[in-house]
Amino acid sequence: MSDVTATRPTMSIGGLWAGYQRWPGWLQNLTNATLGMGILLFVWWIGGLLIASNPDTQAFANFAPGPTFQALWYLIETGSIWETIYSSLYRIMIGLFWGIVIGVPTGILVGYFLMVRQIANMPFQFLRMISPLAWMPIAVLAFETWDAAIIFLLVMATVWPIVFGTAHGVQRIDPNWFQVAKNLGADGYQMLRRVILPAIAQDVFAGIRLAIGVAWVVLVPAEYLGVTSGLGYAINDARDTLDYDTLAAIVVVIGLIGYLLDATAVALIKRYSWRVE
Amino acid sequence: MTQQEHKASSIWIANLSHTFRKQTSPAIKDIELTIPKGQLTALIGRSGCGKSTLLKMMAGLMIPSDGAVRIGGHTVTKPSAKWNMMFQKPSLYPWMSVRENAALGLVFAGTYEQKKDSVESLLDMVGLSEHKDKNVQQLSGGQQQRVALARSLATEPDILLLDEPFSALDAFTRTQLQDEVAEICHDQGITMVMVTHDIEEAIAMADKVIIMSQNPGEIVGDLDVPLGYPRERSQPQFINLKETLFAEFEKIDQAKQQAMANAG
Numbered sequence: 001m002s003d004v005t006a007t008r009p010t011m012s013i014g015g016l017w018a019g020y021q022r023w024p025g026w027l028q029n030l031t032n033a034t035l036g037m038g039i040l041l042f043v044w045w046i047g048g049l050l051i052a053s054n055p056d057t058q059a060f061a062n063f064a065p066g067p068t069f070q071a072l073w074y075l076i077e078t079g080s081i082w083e084t085i086y087s088s089l090y091r092i093m094i095g096l097f098w099g100i101v102i103g104v105p106t107g108i109l110v111g112y113f114l115m116v117r118q119i120a121n122m123p124f125q126f127l128r129m130i131s132p133l134a135w136m137p138i139a140v141l142a143f144e145t146w147d148a149a150i151i152f153l154l155v156m157a158t159v160w161p162i163v164f165g166t167a168h169g170v171q172r173i174d175p176n177w178f179q180v181a182k183n184l185g186a187d188g189y190q191m192l193r194r195v196i197l198p199a200i201a202q203d204v205f206a207g208i209r210l211a212i213g214v215a216w217v218v219l220v221p222a223e224y225l226g227v228t229s230g231l232g233y234a235i236n237d238a239r240d241t242l243d244y245d246t247l248a249a250i251v252v253v254i255g256l257i258g259y260l261l262d263a264t265a266v267a268l269i270k271r272y273s274w275r276v277e
Numbered sequence: 278m279t280q281q282e283h284k285a286s287s288i289w290i291a292n293l294s295h296t297f298r299k300q301t302s303p304a305i306k307d308i309e310l311t312i313p314k315g316q317l318t319a320l321i322g323r324s325g326c327g328k329s330t331l332l333k334m335m336a337g338l339m340i341p342s343d344g345a346v347r348i349g350g351h352t353v354t355k356p357s358a359k360w361n362m363m364f365q366k367p368s369l370y371p372w373m374s375v376r377e378n379a380a381l382g383l384v385f386a387g388t389y390e391q392k393k394d395s396v397e398s399l400l401d402m403v404g405l406s407e408h409k410d411k412n413v414q415q416l417s418g419g420q421q422q423r424v425a426l427a428r429s430l431a432t433e434p435d436i437l438l439l440d441e442p443f444s445a446l447d448a449f450t451r452t453q454l455q456d457e458v459a460e461i462c463h464d465q466g467i468t469m470v471m472v473t474h475d476i477e478e479a480i481a482m483a484d485k486v487i488i489m490s491q492n493p494g495e496i497v498g499d500l501d502v503p504l505g506y507p508r509e510r511s512q513p514q515f516i517n518l519k520e521t522l523f524a525e526f527e528k529i530d531q532a533k534q535q536a537m538a539n540a541g
Contacts, residue, residue: 174368176366176368177368181385182338182356183336183338183356183358183361183362184358184361184381184382184385184428185356185358185382185385185432190384194370194384194385195370198372198373201372272372274371274372274414275371
């Protein structure tokens with residue numbers, strides 16, 4: 001048996017695997033990430049070919065990667081995409097801002113006081129399970145502008161993960177930290193600034209990360225209605241004008257920005273994380 | 278007690294009793310205790326004798342239902358950096374470095390900028406010179422308790438209250454820290470009150486040992502420890518005192534059990 005393995009060519013699967021295992025972690029990660037994106041592109045490309053080869057679906061052939069990236073390049077070159085992205089990001093940021101302004105203090109109260117937690121639990125769990133989009137008719141009635149209505153929907157999407165993330169962080173605070181700080185002469189503000197906020201920061205950002213995810217998903221369908229700017233509007237507009245390559249290009253942009261927003265949140269969690277793994 | 282005596286005593290406790298909510302019999306009863314300035318006192322007793330409760334009342338972390346703790350003529354109603362408590366767990370803040378943890382009391386008081394140097398020298402004193410910039414999670418249990426000690430000393434307290442602060446440490450680290458803390462308090466004239474159920478720890482650190490018994494928690498005896506610092510644990514005098522204290526404790530404990538059996 002041993003002479004068989006000795007004569008094996010060096011490029012065998014086993015040899016490759018052994019080589020791969022010796023790579024540093026970052027290189028394995030990079031290779032696998034590239035592989036994942038490669039598979040995604042490949043499936044997309046195959047899908048494009050299938051659509052183009054079927055007479056029934058030929059009209060949608062521009063969904064394929066080739067036309068999409070051409071359209072994407074055109075959007076970037078003409079600069080029209082930036083306005084669209086800016087509108088959407090602006091809405092997300094305002095929605096997130098209010099989500100944080102409402103969610104963090106609420107979460108601190110819910111996490112800190114058992115009574116508040118008992119009072120809030122049922123209503124919050126109930127409200128949290130309602131799709132933010134289900135608020136659309138109410139939002140349209142309640143707010144004068146479409147923009148305000150959309151931002152309201154985004155707040156309904158972002159506030160719950162932030163409330164629950166914050167409350168979770170507060171509940172995990174070691175009670176001795178309060179006792180020690182009190183003992184060292186901390187007043188209420190110092191307790192908040194030096195103990196509570198640093199202790200919960202990573203859980204708050206974990207909540208914000210979830211909030212960004214939900215808000216970004218909710219934003220596009222919310223922008224189908226009323227407004228004349230933003231990525232959701234752009235998608236709808238491209239569908240109406242049969243610009244399927246542009247439509248697919250905007251889908252790519254949505255995915256890319258979503259990924260960048262998530263990566264930012266992950267970086268913030270890492271920055272404010274104090275637990276040694 | 279006269280005003281004069283008040284000033285000479287650091288902690289003065291009179292007629293102090295405490296009954297926890299939803300309980301009928303007091304957890305501690307009729308505590309009378311005067312601790313002179315600079316004395317190192319150990320409160321010993323079984324678990325549940327109320328020694329930690331008594332210590333928390335000295336720290337102002339609990340308010341007695343009857344009677345009061347007075348420090349320097351003032352009734353203790355809330356915690357203060359002037360009477361500082363060290364707990365069983367170091368409870369350091371894991372998002373801060375060693376230095377930031379040690380300086381926290383000064384940051385709260387707004388005096389860190391003026392007293393920066395004192396934090397540095399305290400950290401040197403407790404043997405953490407090499408670790409000042411490290412995150413506290415990188416330290417061993419003994420090193421963490423040293424940070425907590427530096428943190429307690431940084432606010433220059435008159436009184437240091439210790440609630441079994443070394444019980445989670447290994448034997449070698451424990452004895453080393455016992456010696457260091459006792460010497461620091463002795464040298465700097467800090468009044469120390471510690472709670473322990475370790476008879477050797479009491480003899481190693483205290484000038485005076487107060488014995489408490491349970492049901493209800495009360496003071497039932499005391500013992501002077503006329504030894505200098507540092508103390509040699511293998512010294513015959515040390516061993517004698519340890520045995521005396523142990524015998525005393527057993528005698529009191531048995532008498533109490535007997536009394537309770539008769540009463541029941």
